[in-house]
Amino acid sequence: MKLAIIGTGYVGLVTGTCLAEIGNDVICADNDSRKIEVLNDGGMPIYEPGLKELIAKNRTEGRLSFSTDIGEAVRVSDIVFICVGTPSREDGSADLTAIEKVSQAIAGSINSYKLIVEKSTVPVETGEWVKRTIHTFKKEETDFDVASNPEFLREGSALDDFMHPDRVVIGVESERAEKMLRELYEPLNTKIVVTNIEGAEIIKHASNSFLATKISFINALSNICEKAGADVDAVAEGIGLDKRINTHFLKAGIGFGGSCFPKDVKAFIHISEKLGCPFNLLKEVERINEMQKEIAVKKVTEMLWNIPGKVIGVWGLAFKPNTDDVRSAPAIAIIKRLQAEGAKIKVFDPEAMETAKSKLGDSVTYCSDIYETAKDSDCIILMTEWDVFKEVDWNKIKDAMKQPALMDGRNLYDPDELKNLGFKYAGMGREV
Numbered sequence: 001m002k003l004a005i006i007g008t009g010y011v012g013l014v015t016g017t018c019l020a021e022i023g024n025d026v027i028c029a030d031n032d033s034r035k036i037e038v039l040n041d042g043g044m045p046i047y048e049p050g051l052k053e054l055i056a057k058n059r060t061e062g063r064l065s066f067s068t069d070i071g072e073a074v075r076v077s078d079i080v081f082i083c084v085g086t087p088s089r090e091d092g093s094a095d096l097t098a099i100e101k102v103s104q105a106i107a108g109s110i111n112s113y114k115l116i117v118e119k120s121t122v123p124v125e126t127g128e129w130v131k132r133t134i135h136t137f138k139k140e141e142t143d144f145d146v147a148s149n150p151e152f153l154r155e156g157s158a159l160d161d162f163m164h165p166d167r168v169v170i171g172v173e174s175e176r177a178e179k180m181l182r183e184l185y186e187p188l189n190t191k192i193v194v195t196n197i198e199g200a201e202i203i204k205h206a207s208n209s210f211l212a213t214k215i216s217f218i219n220a221l222s223n224i225c226e227k228a229g230a231d232v233d234a235v236a237e238g239i240g241l242d243k244r245i246n247t248h249f250l251k252a253g254i255g256f257g258g259s260c261f262p263k264d265v266k267a268f269i270h271i272s273e274k275l276g277c278p279f280n281l282l283k284e285v286e287r288i289n290e291m292q293k294e295i296a297v298k299k300v301t302e303m304l305w306n307i308p309g310k311v312i313g314v315w316g317l318a319f320k321p322n323t324d325d326v327r328s329a330p331a332i333a334i335i336k337r338l339q340a341e342g343a344k345i346k347v348f349d350p351e352a353m354e355t356a357k358s359k360l361g362d363s364v365t366y367c368s369d370i371y372e373t374a375k376d377s378d379c380i381i382l383m384t385e386w387d388v389f390k391e392v393d394w395n396k397i398k399d400a401m402k403q404p405a406l407m408d409g410r411n412l413y414d415p416d417e418l419k420n421l422g423f424k425y426a427g428m429g430r431e432v
């Protein structure tokens with residue numbers, strides 16, 4: 001099939017590349033000429049393991065191209081995917097101006113039947129607006145359908161998630177649209193859930209909100225475990241081995257971040273209020289997530305007595321491992337709070353140093369490895385559980401530090417081992 005992907009951000013690039021890989025002719029279009037230039041030169045605007053190589057392969061094999069000409073991409077395609085950003089507004093609602101702009105651009109270029117698919121995460125009711133916009137602005141008398149096909153890709157494992165999904169969700173209003181999308185996803189050989197557009201839009205928000213709820217549940221529980229003298233990881237295993245609960249997304253820590261959970265939980269709260277059914281449970285999910293960062297700061301303060309003038313080494317800036325993404329990363333928020341209290345911060349992350357510069361500027365010292373970060377530090381905080389942080393020569397770290405203290409924000413280390421080596425240790429929801 002011939003496909004146009006509008007928007008070459010994270011979702012658009014992964015979706016377009018993977019759809020090319022399963023045999024489609026794909027044009028990824030974006031009005032950001034700089035981004036398209038980078039892609040056409042073989043560069044990458046984002047970091048995602050394996051994506052660069054898969055893009056190169058599909059370009060060489062002639063199934064994938066990049067263009068700034070959105071109109072032309074629409075004209076030559078059967079299916080047009082909308083993959084533009086839907087950031088949070090001040091009030092928590094999703095900013096849908098990019099979706100409207102792209103809908104108008106698509107309408108201006110429709111020359112024959114097109115299936116227009118929302119891939120961006122949008123609140124329920126957006127499909128209806130896209131439909132209305134295309135009706136209003138289309139210049140030629142031609143049929144079209146709108147569908148919703150949310151993505152469930154995790155940064156860092158997006159290619160594998162695309163190729164081996166648990167399910168594909170399609171929200172459609174016509175048999176023609178259903179048939180086209182079924183055919184498109186057939187090579188993935190997976191369960192396809194078919195619903196109306198509203199159902200698919202809600203599935204996306206509800207999936208992310210449910211996962212965020214699991215994380216806040218275990219984080220709230222971690223604080224109870226700590227006070228009661230239990231270990232939250234053992235408790236999580238004990239509850240998670242019940243198949244109805246399962247062990248995924250039950251890892252306690254400094255909270256969830258990224259470009260999806262915080263934004264989607266907010267947008268779901270907002271749309272539920274608009275629909276007259278306030279989803280207050282999700283407000284508590286947000287509150288617990290904020291509280292985890294406060295707790296992390298408090299633990300550091302308890303270890304160091306006074307924060308002003310103390311040097312704190314930070315291991316990990318990305319909101320999770322295997323990505324350079326620092327959007328809503330707990331590490332950034334915690335660093336800013338400690339800086340506000342007078343701490344001096346040294347940081348190291350294997351991939352996210354450049355992206356972090358946009359948030360931290362020159363207010364921190366950027367280091368080249370964990371040992372440099374530890375040098376003359378009063379405390380180390382493990383913020384992101386990258387593999388490189390699993391192999392540590394603790395004696396070398398201890399010798400480099402001013403005083404050996406570790407705040408393990410992801411419960412990565414063995415507390416007994418560290419205490420035996422003479423470290424002060426604090427974890428999240430662990431017996432101390």
Ligand code: UGA
Pocket residue numbers: 121151152153154155156208211215248249250251252253254255256257258259260261319320
């Ligand atoms: C999330 C969803 O997992 C994807 O299914 C969805 O497609 C994507 O959002 C999206 O809407 O585009 P992602 O943001 O890449 O994917 O990150 P996750 O792997 O879900 O992790 C989110 C955050 O939760 C991270 O900060 C992570 O450290 C934290 N987390 C995760 C925990 O604190 N504990 C856990 O047990 C799991």
